[in-house]
Amino acid sequence: MDKAMNVPQDKGMPAAKSSRVSLSRTTRRRYLLFILLVAPAFLLRLITAAYPILQTIYLGFTNLSILKGTNDFIGLDNYLAMGNNIGVRSATTFTIVFILTTTMLDLLIGMLIALLLNANFRGRTFARTINLIPWAIPTIVAGYAFRWLLDDQFGLLPYWVTQLTGLRPAIFINPLASQIAVILVHAWKDAPFMAIILLAGMQGIPEDLYDAARVDGANGWQRFWMVTAPLIMPLTITMGLFRLVWSLGSFDLVYGLTFGGPGVATSVLALQVFREGILFFKFGFASAISVILLILVAIIGVIGLWLFRKTEVTY
């Protein structure tokens, strides 16, 4: 690259040699080019990510509220107030339950789908194609579609349950049933994506490893545990960590499916931030809740680094 913008060269001197001679100037030029090219990306991240994060942390210590007109530094008061805020307390608990269960379900179901898509059968292309549909459907649309599918009066699934058992399930007025619904619908939306990644990982495994296992008399189940599982373990851990972090910020699905209800049973921290910040304009308090989210991200990050070290030693 440095050679592109080269200074006019001495006549008769080979290009490669001359660039080595004027190294310092071309190097400077190269650095400048690098900076110019990455500048737009980093400026964007600076303005809309780095600076806002610092702002969030600062605002978390204030009682900035547009409706009340307050804007004072109040130290840890927001954090102390969370202890008494049933919405935030319940959202914290459910967020942790939600990210752990959905991540495990994502990995488990994603693995099952990947195994299916990797198997040899008629209809595999069809299966691989429709597998992208849950990923592609807007999350908010999926939320409403399932809300309607699970509607206690005219939803298809409760209707079938009633036909089969005579029971009349009303999912969205039952806290536990609503929580399970949020977790399962989230898995419906995201497990196929996980499957795509895991499938790509499986396809990268050399076929002769399976042949060797076959020669040793390993059956399908054994081949999965001896060859597939250990080889895609690092990828699985990476994706699991990504998924944990991503589901922390997951907002659309809960917004559409339950809006946190009934009561605050399915509210997650992301929804609380939106409610307090964007609906009630309590910027200070909403920022403090965001900080809790950031702390959770940091905890997952530390666990992640520790896990990576461990897997590095193991393999």
Next chain:
Amino acid sequence: MNKPLAHISWPRIFNSIPVYLAFIVFTILVLLPVYWMTRSAFAISTDLIKLPLVYFPPATLRNFATLMEQVPFGLYLRNSLLFALSTTLATLLVSYLAAYAFARIRFPGSSVLMWILVLSMALPDIGTIVPLYRILKTLHLSDSIAGITLILTSTLTPFTVWVLVSFIKQVPYEIEEAAILDGASLPQILWHILLPVTIPGLVTMGLINFVNAWNNLLYPLSFTTSPSAKTLSVAITEIYAGFSPWGKPWELIMAVGVTMTIPIVILVLLSQRSIIRGLTGGAIK
């Protein structure tokens, strides 16, 4: 000669039964909500509240006509398209430049910068929503497509750079080297030499970013308030929030859902190979 064949085919059929069962269950689970949404979007409201349920009510486009009458549906559709397209193009431009630098130019600390960029993906979008609200106000970009485009472009850039770097690295350097020796300038290299061979990567990331932007709810919902900037994703939440005498207007909600889903699903089904390559491009190397 027939005997070994028969001998082999029995266990094979037996083996494939669980696979086909799994295939059937998988297909039903994936398509059931899609069927339910489509069935409701093209039905009249009274057919949706009949018991026993009507599985295939007569199809009608009435709900879409109602949407056109009652909300600025065409405007929302235009906004969604504008938002998705401009975000896609801006993200590709910004990311292509940065990815070229990361893939080709030696710079001290370049890998650290790359890591910072990639790690910034871990920040939950919602965690910056309050400051972003204020920043957009300051920049006079609140309640505008330009504002939400700016923010989503920034959100989508790290992953796009990450994937494009690996795409560019796969292109042999010799072509550029020859052009450089011929005295080509940087814009010439980026536009004439590298762009044509990086097109598959750009198309892939363009599709993924388009899907992401089209589906985005958080930013339009938080930062737009007037019909001239609201997208379909906001529209569907507003129609859900409204009540009709019979409860939620599910036929309208599902009609917006279908409108949002059809273009995306067609896009994805037409270009699934390309999309899968992009989705796995960053994670698997």
